[in-house]
Amino acid sequence: MSFFTSLLWIMILTLSPNARSDIPPFSYVIGNVSCTINNLVSEEVVGNYSFLTNNIEELIFSNASIAQLDLTVPLSIIDPWKVLIKSSNMKQLVFPSEMRASVVKLNNVDVGDIYFNENNHLQDFRADNISLTQVPTSVVYLHTLDILWFTHSPITTFSFDLLENSSLSLLYMVANKIESLTISPDIICCKKLEEIFLSGNQLKQLDLAIFSLMVSLSSIFLEDNQLNVINATNISIDQKENSSKPFGLSKALEDQFCSWNGLYSNQIQNESFIIYPRLLNCTDFYANLISIHLARNQIHKIDFNTFSLMNNLNSIDLSNNMLSALISSNNKVPLRLSELFVSNNNISEVFLKPLPSLKALYLHDNNIMQLNMSSLPHDLDYLNLINNPLDCEELPHMNRSVNLPTVGPFTEC
Numbered sequence: 001m002s003f004f005t006s007l008l009w010i011m012i013l014t015l016s017p018n019a020r021s022d023i024p025p026f027s028y029v030i031g032n033v034s035c036t037i038n039n040l041v042s043e044e045v046v047g048n049y050s051f052l053t054n055n056i057e058e059l060i061f062s063n064a065s066i067a068q069l070d071l072t073v074p075l076s077i078i079d080p081w082k083v084l085i086k087s088s089n090m091k092q093l094v095f096p097s098e099m100r101a102s103v104v105k106l107n108n109v110d111v112g113d114i115y116f117n118e119n120n121h122l123q124d125f126r127a128d129n130i131s132l133t134q135v136p137t138s139v140v141y142l143h144t145l146d147i148l149w150f151t152h153s154p155i156t157t158f159s160f161d162l163l164e165n166s167s168l169s170l171l172y173m174v175a176n177k178i179e180s181l182t183i184s185p186d187i188i189c190c191k192k193l194e195e196i197f198l199s200g201n202q203l204k205q206l207d208l209a210i211f212s213l214m215v216s217l218s219s220i221f222l223e224d225n226q227l228n229v230i231n232a233t234n235i236s237i238d239q240k241e242n243s244s245k246p247f248g249l250s251k252a253l254e255d256q257f258c259s260w261n262g263l264y265s266n267q268i269q270n271e272s273f274i275i276y277p278r279l280l281n282c283t284d285f286y287a288n289l290i291s292i293h294l295a296r297n298q299i300h301k302i303d304f305n306t307f308s309l310m311n312n313l314n315s316i317d318l319s320n321n322m323l324s325a326l327i328s329s330n331n332k333v334p335l336r337l338s339e340l341f342v343s344n345n346n347i348s349e350v351f352l353k354p355l356p357s358l359k360a361l362y363l364h365d366n367n368i369m370q371l372n373m374s375s376l377p378h379d380l381d382y383l384n385l386i387n388n389p390l391d392c393e394e395l396p397h398m399n400r401s402v403n404l405p406t407v408g409p410f411t412e413c
Contacts, residue, residue, distance in 0.1 A: 034058040041065050049074045057081050059101075064088035072096040085109055095119065106130050120144055128152055135162065143167055151175050156202075157182070160210060163189040169216075175200035183210045186250050190214045199223040199293075208232040208292075208306060209246035212285045213257060219291045223317075227297040232306045246285060246309060260284040264311045264335045268356050284311055291315040295341070298322055304355070307334040317341040319362075325349040326363075342366070343384070351375040363388065364412075371395065373408060380409040388413075 026045045029036045035056045040046065043066070052059075052074060059080045061069065069090045071083065075098060082103040085093070089110035097117035106127040116122070116138040125139055126149035133154050140148065140162045149172040158173060160183040169192050178201035183189065194216050203225040209232045211217055233247055249257065289310050299321040307313055313334040323345040331354050338359045340352075347366040352358060358377045364386040371390055376383070385392060390413070392398045397408025 030056075034060060036060040036062055037064070039063050039065075040069070043070065046074075049077055052078050054078065058084065060084045060086070061088060062086050064090060066090050068092045068094065070094040070096075071099065075099040075101065095122075114139060116142060123147065125149065137162065140166055140168075146170065148172070153177075156180075159183065160189045161187050163193065166190060167192050169194045170197075171195070172197045173201070174198070177202055179203065181206065181210055185247060186253055188213050188253070188256075190217065192216050195219045195221070197221045198225070201225050203227055205229040206231075211289065212246040212309065213253075214289075215283055215287045217286070218288050219293070220289070221293045222297070223293050223295045225297050227294065227299055230294070230299060230302065230306055232309065256282060257285055258282040259309050260311055261309065261335070268335055286310040286313070289313055291317075293317045294321070295319040296321075300324070302326070304328040304334065305330065305332040307337070308332040310334050311336065313337055315339040315341070318345070320344040323347050324367075327351045328354045330354065352377060361409075373397070376409075383409040383411045385411060385413045 026040055027038045028051055029038070030051070030053065033055060035052060037046070037060065040061060041064070056078050057080050059074060059078065059082070061084070064085070065088065067090065069085070069092070071094060075083075075096055079100040081101055082105065083101050084105045084107070086107040086109070091112040093111050093114045095104070095116045097119055099119060100121045102121055103124040104122060104126070108129045109127070110131045114132070114136040119142055121144060122142050123144055124147040125145060126147070129152040131154065133156060135148070135150060135155065135158065139145070143165070145166065145168060147170045148168055151172070152175045155173070155176040155178055157180045158178055160181070164187055166189065168190065171193060174197050178198065181198075181203070193214055195218065196211070199221050200223070203222065204227060206222070206227055206229070208230065211220060212232070245254070245259070286309060290312055291314060292307075295317045296319070299318060300323065302318060302323060307316065311334070314336060316337060316339075319341050320343070323342060324347060326342055326347050327349065328351060333354050333356075336357045337355055338357050340358060340360070341362045343362050344365045347363065348368060350363070350368065350371060352361070353375055355377050358380055360382040361376070361380060362384045364384045366388050368385065368388040368390045371385070373396060392411065392413035395408070395411065398411055398413070
């Protein structure tokens with residue numbers, strides 16, 4: 001194998017004599033399957049991109065400083081699977097409809113606008129540390145997009161209206177400056193969206209009803225925000241079917257969505273399986289939501305009624321908040337909640353008897369001095385009480401002086 005096939009080919013084209021002397025010369029570096037274009041200040045110097053070869057799988061622009069970077073020409077010559085733009089600035093970035101790349105990534109880019117023509121191939125768009133204050137509509141409207149990823153950017157608000165016809169399965173909006181999430185009444189969005197990551201933003205209040213009509217959503221990550229109020233807007237209870245509804249749904253949406261709470265409740269209580277006529281043709285609210293992650297926020301109080309329409313919710317993480325009590329005061333609860341993480345709070349009072357499916361309770365690093373086991377669900381399997389001022393010997397099932405130990409959850413103290 002020759003020296004030039006085993007190492008990088010480096011070719012340097014110098015700018016014209018009239019170019020600014022303080023700007024490094026335009027250059028490109030061609031590797032085995034990549035091409036890096038450095039210090040681009042004008043499309044004139046690259047001409048028709050004749051140096052591009054058919055084996056290029058990754059096209060990279062580094063340190064570009066240009067009014068408009070239009071990728072129509074290079075992406076009509078080659079079919080890379082990935083386009084990467086890093087450490088650059090431009091007023092406009094244009095992607096053509098002809099491009100076949102499936103991944104576009106921007107890293108440390110100051111850009112005024114990003115424009116996509118219609119595209120049938122892009123699946124993954126990622127932007128880290130870019131200057132945009134909102135997600136470009138031409139990006140979210142791409143009907144093949146599967147992953148939308150924005151991090152460390154000055155985005156302050158996000159509307160799920162943008163995703164009404166989206167094919168996204170993953171929305172990753174971590175470490176931005178988002179203060180509010182919105183959705184318009186009667187908007188059904190995100191039919192394929194499975195995971196939402198909103199950790200490390202600046203949310204202070206959140207209405208979980210925003211997610212109620214997202215039929216594929218399984219997990220919501222909201223750690224490291226400033227949340228102090230969590231609710232889920234409900235309107236009056238329908239006495240005929242004993243089901244609450246999030247928001248004020250139109251009649252058309254009421255025919256599409258309803259709560260299956262009655263069905264699941266009857267199953268848990270081993271009662272007869274009642275099928276309400278309208279449930280045959282409607283979708284359960286929060287149909288597939290199984291976990292909500294709320295660790296490291298500023299939540300002082302939690303009302304389990306907030307989660308009562310989430311019939312498949314399995315896990316809630318409220319670790320590292322400011323809770324002083326953990327009380328479920330009525331039977332409006334998430335029926336299938338089996339894991340509750342509330343470590344590193346200041347909890348001194350616990351009453352979770354109404355939670356019918358709770359199996360594991362993580363209460364370590366709290367302020368529990370007394371605990372009445374009758375305040376916990378009868379079928380609880382695991383209880384973590386490490387680093388609490390409680391004397392575990394006072395718990396009936398932990399008292400070693402009793403000849404016949406009382407059956408209770410496996411307990412760590």
